[in-house]
Amino acid sequence: SQELEQSPQSLIVQEGKNLTINCTSSKTLYGLYWYKQKYGEGLIFLMMLQKGGEEKSHEKITAKLDEKKQQSSLHITASQPSHAGIYLCGADRGGSNYKLTFGKGTLLTVNP
Amino acid sequence: DADVTQTPRNRITKTGKRIMLECSQTKGHDRMYWYRQDPGLGLQLIYYSFDVKDINKGEISDGYSVSRQAQAKFSLSLESAIPNQTALYFCATSDSSSNQPQHFGDGTRLSIL
Numbered sequence: 132s133q134e135l136e137q138s139p140q141s142l143i144v145q146e147g148k149n150l151t152i153n154c155t156s157s158k159t160l161y162g163l164y165w166y167k168q169k170y171g172e173g174l175i176f177l178m179m180l181q182k183g184g185e186e187k188s189h190e191k192i193t194a195k196l197d198e199k200k201q202q203s204s205l206h207i208t209a210s211q212p213s214h215a216g217i218y219l220c221g222a223d224r225g226g227s228n229y230k231l232t233f234g235k236g237t238l239l240t241v242n243p
Numbered sequence: 244d245a246d247v248t249q250t251p252r253n254r255i256t257k258t259g260k261r262i263m264l265e266c267s268q269t270k271g272h273d274r275m276y277w278y279r280q281d282p283g284l285g286l287q288l289i290y291y292s293f294d295v296k297d298i299n300k301g302e303i304s305d306g307y308s309v310s311r312q313a314q315a316k317f318s319l320s321l322e323s324a325i326p327n328q329t330a331l332y333f334c335a336t337s338d339s340s341s342n343q344p345q346h347f348g349d350g351t352r353l354s355i356l
Binding site: 166172173175176236 | 247283284285286287288291301331333335342343344345346347348349350352
């Protein structure tokens with residue numbers, strides 16, 4: 132069974148709209164990483180969350196970690212076409228950042 | 244220049260051929276990783292290396308081998324390629340002395356006919 136479930140699998144929004152992507156773990160989270168991938172290209176690191184309740188923001192992207200719920204959310208405010216891509220969450224199982232388990236990804240399309 | 248460089252970026256080959264994918268890094272990180280990504284699936288860890296003399300199998304190591312030639316170089320080999328090894332392959336690095344995320348290369352798109 133998939134240890135990390137991302138929802139939705141895909142999302143189409145109009146430019147300017149807000150959106151949220153969720154990542155839910157079936158096991159304890161020691162750390163949660165968000166990456167963005169343009170189709171067929173490498174992963175770009177976005178944010179790392181390690182403490183329950185932690186929230187980080189960069190430009191128009193905010194990520195939160197709910198440790199009790201074993202869940203993280205990624206929120207984009209006022210989306211732009213440049214936000215389009217695949218968003219992947221990765222979970223650190225052992226607290227050492229060397230064995231990451233990844234979700235299947237959320238494909239985001241932003242229509243101008 | 245990219246911090247994590249993968250070569251080649253694209254490769255098409257035939258079943259049964261031996262293939263080597265190479266990864267080099269200028270970040271000075273001690274840990275290196277090989278992942279594969281299939282359409283609609285997440286990344287799966289193939290092998291990882293903590294240093295030149297420490298290499299470990301990941302989730303899906305069957306059919307693959309690796310070599311850590313130096314701290315900065317980590318290569319992945321497919322001894323006898325098969326079509327279901329067609330995928331996008333990523334190399335990543337991390338630093339064990341700091342609590343920082345893994346850094347990824349741009350990937351190698353491998354097609355096996």
